[in-house]
Structure formats: structure tokens, C-alpha cells
Amino acid sequence: MHHETQANLNVKLAELLLHHQEGPVSGEELASRLGVTRAAVWKEMEKLRSQGYEIRSAPRRGYQLACFPDVMSREVISFLLPEQRQGALVVLPEVDSTNTYAQRMILDGAGHGAVVAAEQQTQGAGRMGRTFISPPGGVYLSMILEPDCGARALSLLTSFAGLAVCRAIREVCDQEPRLKWPNDVILEGKKVCGILTKLVTDAENNRITHAVVGIGVNVGQENFPPQLRSKAVSLRQLGSGVPRPVMAAALIRQLDRIFTQERWLDDPGPDKVEQLKALSCTLGARVTIVSPLGQEEGEALDIDPEGGLVVRVNGRLKTITSGEVSVRGMLGYL
Numbered sequence: 001m002h003h004e005t006q007a008n009l010n011v012k013l014a015e016l017l018l019h020h021q022e023g024p025v026s027g028e029e030l031a032s033r034l035g036v037t038r039a040a041v042w043k044e045m046e047k048l049r050s051q052g053y054e055i056r057s058a059p060r061r062g063y064q065l066a067c068f069p070d071v072m073s074r075e076v077i078s079f080l081l082p083e084q085r086q087g088a089l090v091v092l093p094e095v096d097s098t099n100t101y102a103q104r105m106i107l108d109g110a111g112h113g114a115v116v117a118a119e120q121q122t123q124g125a126g127r128m129g130r131t132f133i134s135p136p137g138g139v140y141l142s143m144i145l146e147p148d149c150g151a152r153a154l155s156l157l158t159s160f161a162g163l164a165v166c167r168a169i170r171e172v173c174d175q176e177p178r179l180k181w182p183n184d185v186i187l188e189g190k191k192v193c194g195i196l197t198k199l200v201t202d203a204e205n206n207r208i209t210h211a212v213v214g215i216g217v218n219v220g221q222e223n224f225p226p227q228l229r230s231k232a233v234s235l236r237q238l239g240s241g242v243p244r245p246v247m248a249a250a251l252i253r254q255l256d257r258i259f260t261q262e263r264w265l266d267d268p269g270p271d272k273v274e275q276l277k278a279l280s281c282t283l284g285a286r287v288t289i290v291s292p293l294g295q296e297e298g299e300a301l302d303i304d305p306e307g308g309l310v311v312r313v314n315g316r317l318k319t320i321t322s323g324e325v326s327v328r329g330m331l332g333y334l
Contacts, residue, residue, distance in 0.1 A: 009034060011075050013044045017055065017065050018079045026062035070220065070243040072119045072139075080249035085256065087113025087144075097121050098142035099198050099214040106200055106210050110144055113260055117141035117248050121216075137220035137234065139247045143255050145211045149265040154208065155321070156268045156307040158183045158197045159276050161213045164258050165193050166279055168250035169217070173240035178281035180327055181300070181309045185217075186281055189330045190233035193217040215251060219244050270305065277303050282327050287311060290324040300325070 012034055016025065031038045045063060049055055051073070054066035069076055074091040081089075088110055095101050095118040102116050120136045147154060162183040169177045169185070169192070177193075180186045185193035193215060200210040218234035219242060235242055258264045264272055277283060282300045289296045289311065298313035308319040 009036065009040070009044055010047060013041070014048060014053065014073070014075045015079070017048075017053070017063065018069075018076065021065050021068075024056070024058065024062035024064040026060075030063065068243050068246065070245070072117060072244050072248065076245040077117065077248050077252070080245065081252060085113075085252075086260075087111075087115060087256075089114075089252075090116040092116065092118045094118060094120050094122060095140075097214070098140050099196060099212050102142040102144050102212045102214075103198065103200060106144060106212075112144065112146040113256065114144040115141055115252055137218070137222070137236075137244075139217045139219050139244050139251065140215070141248055141251060142212050142214040143252070143259075145213060145259050145265075146209065147211050147259075147265050149268075152306050153265040153268045154199070154211070156273070156276075157211055157265065158195055158213070159307050160258055160264050160268075160272070161195050161197065161215065161255065162193075163275060163279060164254040165195065165215060165217065165251060168247065168254045169193075169235070171254070172242045172246050172250045173235055175235065175238060175240055177279075179276065179279045180330060181280060181282040181303070181325055182307065186330060187233055187235075187238060191218075191231055192233055192235065213255070217247055217251070219247050273303060273305055273307070276307070281330065282309065282325065286328040288326040289313070289320055290326065300327075 013030065016030060016033065027038045027041050030041045034041065045055055045057070052071040053069045056064045056066045072091055074089055077091060078089060090105070095116070098116050098118055098121060102114070105114055105116060118140050121140050147157060159179070159182055162179045162185055165185050166177045166179060169175055175187055177185045177187050183195040184191050196214045198212045198214070199208050200212065201207065202209045218232060220236050221234040222236060224232045280303065283302065285300055287298055287300045289298065296313050298311040300309055300311050302310040304310055304319055308321045309325060310317055310319050
């Protein structure tokens with residue numbers, strides 16, 4: 001049997017098990033549907049088990065998934081997405097950075113809605129040039145967008161992605177995440193997700209052609225390095241044991257809804273900014289603004305139509321469009 005056929009058989013067997021979760025399916029039926037011997041089915045079952053699928057098997061009854069697989073694979077994530085979904089889906093065991101990989105995909109012709117996801121990143125990047133620690137247990141993915149819109153909509157793009165993440169977390173587990181301006185997703189005062197957007201420009205006419213939205217959600221991690229324990233939390237630590245592909249698919253569906261079906265960037269009106277305000281845990285809080293000029297303390301009052309944070313500092317209002325804003329009581333800032 002050729003390697004390619006074996007890989008194909010592995011994928012098809014996984015898909016059959018995913019579609020027969022309500023009861024066992026016999027080895028004989030699987031062999032017949034796949035056009036192989038029962039011995040080949042048994043061999044591929046063992047391979048799936050080694051990949052992380054929990055499969056029950058009983059004599060004369062057959063095989064059945066014991067639970068939904070916590071396996072980041074293309075077939076498991078695809079199973080949870082609409083069949084008619086447009087946009088490529090690439091799932092990798094390891095990658096330097098899903099954002100960097102997505103930028104390479106753009107050079108190869110990938111378009112709006114294409115997604116790359118990975119089990120782990122070896123060179124994950126965060127905001128302000130920081131490293132984003134990306135061990136196994138998280139969901140790391142990047143979506144390619146073709147935002148045919150003005151500068152105001154682009155300035156709101158990452159915040160809208162944060163809203164999509166909040167919706168996805170609420171959809172799959174009993175948690176109520178909030179947004180720390182501009183784009184950290186917060187649960188119980190700690191960061192559960194980071195978002196980093198990269199804009200891709202056409203060198204000839206200096207026009208923005210693509211945006212790559214990179215998202216890292218802490219899903220199954222049981223602990224974090226000491227320097228992160230006061231700042232980071234995972235869904236598992238909060239008692240929400242959601243399989244990673246379930247989280248990944250929910251993220252893709254919510255991003256699709258905002259950026260493809262409802263096309264928020266075409267008309268980023270006040271109603272959409274209101275939704276950001278409703279989820280904000282920054283508004284009304286004491287904040288410290290860190291910029292190259294130093295630090296200032298103030299009170300966060302509003303989010304303006306461009307997504308900027310309106311802060312009262314020493315009795316005057318100023319709008320923050322970039323930089324670091326620490327919020328009292330969050331991420332270890334007291």
C-alpha cells in the first residue's frame with residue numbers, strides 16, 4: 001500500500017468514526033466502505049489511537065469514539081465547520097508562527113478566509129515585539145482576510161477579532177470573557193487569549209491587500225511558567241474542559257460571521273463599537289498608560305469610533321491609539 005493511500009485511509013477512517021459517534025460501527029462495515037481488509041482497519045485504528053483518538057472496541061460490535069477527540073487535525077476541525085465554507089484550512093503539528101506561515105500562504109495565492117492552525121508554535125510573536133509562549137494545549141491559528149476598507153475600519157479590525165474570540169468562548173463553554181483594550185481577552189483578571197494582526201502591503205502601489213489575524217487561546221494548559229502565573233489562565237484551569245478542535249472551529253465560525261458573512265469592515269458603525277464597549281473591562285477602570293515618553297495614570301472613559309481609548313488624565317481627555325495600557329486589578333497589576 002502506497003504511503004499516500006495509507007494517509008488517505010487514516011483520514012477517511014477518522015471521518016467515518018466522527019460521523020458514527022452515536023453507536024459502534026463494525027470492522028467489517030468499515031473495511032467494506034474503505035475497500036480494504038479488516039486487518040488494515042485494525043492497523044489504522046491503532047495509528048489513530050497513537051495520534052490521540054480514544055476509540056472503544058468490543059468484539060462483534062465494532063469501533064466507536066469514546067469521546068470527541070482533542071486532536072488538532074484538519075479532518076476533526078473540518079467536521080465542525082459548515083460543508084460549504086470557502087477558504088483553505090491547513091493544520092500542522094508544529095510551526096514557527098501561524099502568522100508567518102499565513103504570510104507565506106498569501107505569496108502562494110491563498111485568499112480571504114484561509115486558515116492555518118497548529119498544535120504548537122516555536123517562534124510565536126506577541127505585541128510590542130514580545131515572544132508569545134505557545135506550548136501544546138493551546139489553540140493557535142491565523143486567518144487571512146482581504147479587507148477592502150478604509151483606515152478607520154482597519155483600526156478596528158483587531159478589536160472585532162477580539163469580539164469574535166469572546167463569542168467563540170461563550171459558545172463552547174460556560175464562561176463570560178471580557179476585552180481589555182485593545183485586544184486581550186480576559187477571564188477572572190487573567191489573559192486567556194492574545195491577538196496579533198499583521199497587515200500585508202502591495203509593494204508596487206503601497207496598498208494594504210491582506211490582513212493576517214493571529215489568535216492564541218489558552219485551552220488545555222494545566223499550568224504556566226512562574227513569570228506568567230499571575231497573568232495567564234487557561235479554560236481548563238477554570239473548569240472548562242473543551243477539546244481544542246471544538247474551540248478552533250468555533251473561532252473560525254465566529255471570525256467568518258464577522259468578516260465574511262456580515263462584513264463588519266465595510267461599515268464599522270457605532271452599533272459595532274457599542275458591542276466592543278459592552279464587553280470592555282477597561283472602561284471605568286484606573287489605568288496606567290506606558291509610552292516612549294513615560295507613564296501616565298488616568299481613568300478610561302470611552303472607546304471612540306476609530307477604536308481609540310479615551311482616557312481622563314489630570315482633568316483633561318486624551319485618546320490613546322497605541323502603546324501599553326495596564327488596567328488596575330488585571331494581569332498582575334494591582
